[in-house]
Amino acid sequence: MRTVLLACCCLMLFGALTSFLCPAQAQTRDRLGFGLVATSAPGAVRDRWQPLLDDMAQALGLTVQPTIYDDYAGVIWAMGNGDIQVACVGNKVAIEAVDRAGGEVAFKAVEADGRAGYNSLLLARADSGLRTVEDMFARAGELTYGDGDINSTSGHVIPGHYLFAPRGLEPRTVFRRVVQNNHEENFLGVAAGRLDVATGNSLNLATSTARHPQAAAAVKVIWTSPLIPSDPLVWRADLEPARKAALRAFLLDYGRPGPDKAPERLNREQAVLRGMARAGFQACDNSHLxxxxxxxxxxxxxxxxxxxxxxxxxxxxxxxxxxxxxxxxxxxxx
CATH class of the missing domain: 1.20.5 (Single alpha-helices involved in coiled-coils or other helix-helix interfaces)
Incomplete structure (x- = not known):
């Protein structure tokens, strides 16, 4: 009996160590953790993604569990910890996931209009008198600026690269006040007059406009960046090869016609993608970053x-x- 108990204890200890040392393999035999960031209200993000994730679960024959994080750091930590195995993130977050969390770029989104990317924006109230970036900098000392998360590509990195770095400036040194928000909060803050100018992007502006049409009438775009590479999907590099292959087959086929795909299924998949402001997904790798x-x-x-x-x-x-x-x-x- 003592020998049997000792053997059981050893097996339990081995299982615990396996879960600790190999989170991607030990915790996901019948579950796939999928990370998303609340760039708008978490419920809205879930609503946009849930139909695709339900189809993914059916195709892969496992549970796909979405987790929506309030900030980008949470996604990076969760992937490094093995709590999630796949995430849709911006390019800056993908860099952190690859460099620090065992991630690997696997796919990129195709925008609804077929473009290979989207744009960072600066938003201002329609009645603010701000028409250009030059107007903004001329009045910066009296303005409240809505920045994005420091790991947001369109909300922080791109405006920093194109607008602030060439002038040798930082937002906190030139504006009266700087606050950090997600994209929808920036949009609503500008519309309500809580913010004078704020960062955003073309994708979230479209979804926020659809969700808040009255607020949209009070917001205008005063700057548009060059094209930003589309958001990547990152998976853990140590995800099982068979699961990678199944995910690849599912995502590259989703929303695309095929000889064995019924028209009803194709129409439904394309409707799901339209609700996400996407046309589909393409394979790519870390060079995307x-x-x-x-x-x-x-x-x-x-x-x-x-x-x-x-x-x-x-x-x-x-x-x-x-x-x-x-x-x-x-x-x-x-």
Missing amino acids: LPVRRMELVRQRSRILADAALPQAERLRRLAAIDKTLQALPEAVD
């Missing part, structure tokens, strides 16, 4: 140069490290 990696490094370089309190030796050391990383980056192929 190269343009945003380069932008983020350039932005970091500008911030170092603008930091008057940084000792010169430390400034030179940091700049040399960034320049070395920039030089080592291959050219974007996505």
Whole structure:
């Protein structure tokens, strides 16, 4: 009896250690954790994604469990911890997931209009008198600025790269007040007059306009960025090959006609994608992140140069490290 008890204890300990050491394999035999970020109201995000995730669960023969996180850091932590195995995120978050959380870019979204990307925006009240970025900077000292999460590509990184870094500025040093919100909160804050100007993007502006048409009448766009690469889907690199293959087959087929796909099924899948402001998904890899990696490094370089309190030796050391990383980056192929 003592031998049997000892053996059982050893098996239990081994199981616990397996779950701790190999979260992606040990915790997901019949479950797939799918991470999403609340760029708008969490219920709205869930409503947009749930039909696709239900179809995914049926195709893969397992439970697909969505978790919606209030911030981007939560998604990165959850993937690194093995709580989720797949996530739809922005490019900046995908960089963090690849570098810090064992992630790997597997797919990119195709926008509803067929474009390979979307745009970062600056929003202002229609009656504010702000018409251009130059107007905004001229009045910055009296304005409240709605920034995005520091890991938001369109809400923080892209405006920083194109608008603030070339001027050697940081939002908190030029505006009267800076607050951080998700995209829908920025949109509603501008509409209500709580914010004078705020970041957003073309995708979320479309969904927020549909959800809040009266608020949309009070909001205008005063700046549009160059095209940003579409949001990637990231999975854990150590996800089982068979599960990767099943996910790949499902997502690349979803919303696309095929010889064995009934018209009713195709129409329903395409309707689900329209509700997500998407046309489908394409396969890609970590090279998809190269343009945003380069932008983020350039932005970091500008911030170092603008930091008057940084000792010169430390400034030179940091700049040399960034320049070395920039030089080592291959050219974007996505």
